[in-house]
Amino acid sequence: MTSQILTVDDVCLRVTSGGTPSRRISDYFEGAIPWLKTQELRDSWVYETEEHITQTAVENSSAKLLPANTVMMAMYGATVGKLAILGAEMTCNQAACAMIVDPNKADYRYLYYALLNDRSRIIDRANGAAQQNLSARTIKALEYRFPSVEEQRAIAATLGALDDKIESNRRAVEVSRELMRAHYEAVEKSLVRASEVLKPILGGTPKRSLPEYWRGGVKWASAKDIASASGGFVVETAETVSEEGVRNSAAKILPKGTIVMTARGTVGALARLAEPMAFNQSCYGLQAIDRNEASLFLALEAAVARIKDAGHGTVFNTVNMATFDQIEIEVPTSRRLDNLFQEMSAIVLQRLKENARLAVLRDTLLPELLSGRIRVQVEEAAA
Template identity: 25%
Template sequence: MLAELPKGWRAGRLKDLCESIERRLGTNAKLDILSVTKRGVIPQSETYDKEIASEDISKYRVIKPGEFGLAPMALYYGAIGRYRGEKPAIISPAYNVFKHRSETDPRYLEALIRLPRMIARYEALSQGGNLEGKRKSTPYDAFETIKVLVPPLPEQRAISEMLGSLEDVIAKTESLIERIAQAKRAAMRELLTLGIRRAKAPVKRMSTHWVLGRIAEGVTHIPVDWELVTLIKVAKLESGHTPDRKQPTYWDGSIPWISLQDADALGRLTISETAETIGPEGLANSSARMLPAGTVVLQRTANVGLASIMSREMCTSQHFANWICGPTLCPQYLQQVFRHMSREWLRLMAGSVLPDIYMDTFKALQILVPPLQEQKKIGEVGAAFDRRIEHERDTLELFVQYRAALAQELLSGRLRLPDSVIARHRDKPEKAA
């Protein structure tokens, strides 16, 4: 908080802005079940692959549209938010429900309680926890005692409108990215099974059964000049390794070493920089191998399916399957094949405790191989889609950063909106939640 109150603001606590609601389902008809996460209040189906509610849900709390949910046991990392659904639902009895008070703008309250500095306060107030610092709890009565600075209602509304305009831009950018991704999926499915000629391509029935590595279901015919082959026949498969962490000299160097920390970089067409590097000793005393530029690196654990192309010599940890393409296979084409195989990766991970695809599976992977020039054209089309998606994602990240920085300044009073902007919100009736 500021040492000096902004003019017109008052010092208060969160309980001055919101009030707890005690409303149980009882014997009423069953409602949709929600979870309270760091993403906010969302359908339970988006968090778990099955319903995890107990048989007796009579004590579950009812939450109405516009109200807020709070998870005490996960509040320390930001499990709080506003319910944006259109009909009442229920949340676990372990959660809390609250609503904004009459002199509080709900959008302002939503922005305030999700600020990073507020989440830091929740953690400071948390109690308990195991050795890993988890299972801590922040009781609702502690949450509502947090000190805040409270602007007049018209200024709250003006701040909400300003932040809301950026949220609208963020939502539109996210929607645009999804539309481009959908267009790419539709285009690449056709290109990766029929090629550049598409429906005009003369076809033949596949002589070999397509078992692993399928681009799509139900493909029985391919262009006459294509072949279905085992991938290791046209590309060399290499794994990686992690040098001994206990040997500092192994990590003293500038050799790029791709690890799970490089997920963002692996989402781009090429990768040249890594979060960690190793030294010559680390390379010499481990099973890590120096791989040439043009190697297609595929993540096989955690975020399975991320695929990029090394723009220079690099090595990787054991969490990647690396492919050095032979003379009949274009790296850009292989990258697009991997990026289009999201459903296949999910199928191949089935049954694993952790997201993981074993190296033996990759040795049996099959791939459609068009003539080299056609591979290059297909790769170029896919890369054009990806470059546009990368550009929009970069733009989205900037908008998100701007919104976070602006919220921090406006909600602390360090930045004030012009009175002419605030004036438009005076003498307005309270908006519905």
């Protein structure tokens, strides 16, 4: 069978959106039916949601029960274009578009990858709209190349194998981090000022007017890179700088493992450097004094969470050197877990780096497979 150019609407049994039950009726949100919000669309399978609703809530709102394998896309706001595949029957809010694929016409995973590959164009469409949103009508009209369903499945299986490994690593990272937090919470701790155990160092930005300072061999983390880091480490950065740029600016290269905190934008976000990196002046590098960074990261992470939960927003309105004299952190009294935290952090970093390599491979293969420039043998994929 030759490939066809078909719209999303052509290959779906239904393209719809959800709804939000009335928040005034608290009973509606005390059920067992998963209710998905667009913040939970993370370009992966989704099996569970933060909130759940009742059958009565479904019947008295625009929320709809959606089957497993439904492809989801965020239509509004900061998450526009984000995707997910439902791993179980769920409902969703009105900001999500739900695509229920006709299995006789398309493989749901193939459609997911087609949308993922087209994300930049989809986001451009949203930005060009009057409301900076997508509509179900716009999504229905998106056109893609669809080979035979068998070939679609073979392509999806190839890409899915990479995503499955990425997801496996992601879960292992989360389990390892939760285990470290549990160990940290269980031990006796002493309250100290952050500046007693961490040395704050402000970052900097090389002159953008000098191109030789940019696109060099040094990764340069912005506050956005820190805030979006997964697994507690910054592995990749949006920009790089040259060593000359570092030498001729306030930027500094700090060693692998250094803790970095954002001082602007999403204030108080934390991550550790996966390798020696520089960073901008919207961040502070925090070098450990006489303790390892893994233990102090857990202590600082817990302190930041407590401050935010308590609503002390003034602490993080403006972060400067004096802020670290004000923040108190609980440091484990004994050092016996320091090596364990360091070893577990090393395993976490190993998994995150593997995921970065797998993501590059997947993103390289994605346009080639979807365009037909690289073909997958259907028989091989089925074997």
